[in-house]
Amino acid sequence: MGLFSKKNGRWIRKEHLFSKDEYECSCCHAVFRSVSKTCPKCKASMKGYSSDPLWVDELEMFDAIFDDGD
Secondary structure: OOOOOOOEEEEEEEEOOOOOOEEEEOOOOOEEOOOOOEOOOOOOEEEEEEEEEHHHHHHHHHHHHOOOOO
16 A cells, blocks of 8 residues: 555444444444444545345344244
């Protein structure tokens, strides 16, 4: 990496079933409650986002806990 190279990353939206969504930086993996044009931790320039629907796993966990054995 050169002296003036700029990091580019994207926000990974972590969607939850019963809590607020979180956003993870794809470069440094720091997690935040909101997005911005640059990562507050590593200063990477953010170019869009992708989604990680954690609520699917959370729903599956609840289904396993409350399964009535039909």
